[in-house]
């Protein structure tokens with residue numbers, strides 16, 4: 001087969017309203033934003049990718065603005081003219097010349113894998129090792145801070161058979177209030193749903209030692225990244241003490257993180273995310289390192305719209321064992337999506353779409369309607 005050259009790269013920021021306010025430990029958001037990248041290859045084939053952050057740069061330092069700038073100014077000039085199938089060569093070149101910025105790199109790689117799949121006539125999961133599952137149980141974020149409202153929201157999702165796993169975003173309330181809220185929700189949903197919590201680095205070790213036995217007694221199944229990302233020793237001690245499963249997120253982004261934290265058994269599970277690992281292929285490698293070190297994997301998210309959700313599902317399809325499922329539920333939180341076919345949540349699971357590449361398509365009219373006004377520098381949160 002002759003070389004398939006990358007010819008053109010285009011990025012656009014799209015602002016998307018959320019169905020309701022989403023509170024995180026650091027911010028509250030009523031909108032999110034994505035970077036839609038389109039890459040043209042010789043032969044007229046176009047690949048798409050979505051770059052996404054959790055409504056701003058608080059998680060990793062990257063923002064949709066920095067993702068767009070780094071792709072336009074630093075990644076596109078390096079990859080134009082290169083063979084779309086030379087993914088390792090492209091990654092090595094980009095890594096040499098642009099330090100960090102895994103979200104920007106992941107956005108581009110997603111579009112390149114979409115092109116590869118379209119040329120080969122196969123879905124991306126076939127490029128990543130093959131399909132082990134056709135659907136994924138996903139957790140829904142409970143993140144308003146009002147336990148009465150949150151219990152009603154959970155019951156509505158249970159009645160609609162969309163979600164029966166729920167993850168509380170914590171850390172924006174005082175620990176006593178927050179733990180009481182989590183325990184009340186777990187009690188109200190006992191026997192009907194699995195409840196997990198994510199304080200996003202808000203607590204110190206002493207708070208964890210106080211809070212975690214209470215949450216374990218209330219039946220909460222899993223706690224994700226309660227302490228600062230640098231405090232992996234403290235996290236390992238908490239993991240050894242608690243009856244709950246623990247999941248590491250912010251502390252584990254790279255392959256060497258996976259090796260180091262796996263050896264320490266910092267946590268029982270690793271939240272695998274396409275964006276933070278720098279792409280689908282790296283995410284698959286990091287998952288394999290984690291599994292080899294005795295950790296289980298969990299399919300994480302930054303609340304992508306249906307394009308990024310489709311990419312996450314292509315990766316999740318290659319995982320045979322996800323004991324706590326995943327959380328690719330962003331597409332259901334976004335009120336107006338830009339995909340022709342929005343992500344489908346049926347029988348409590350996200351469904352894998354059949355098709356080539358990412359099996360996702362952009363609705364150009366919606367992109368035009370929602371693309372960011374060039375005069376605006378940032379979104380209100």
Ligand SMILES: [Mg+2]
Pocket residue numbers: 198200224225249250271
């Ligand atoms: Mg998290």
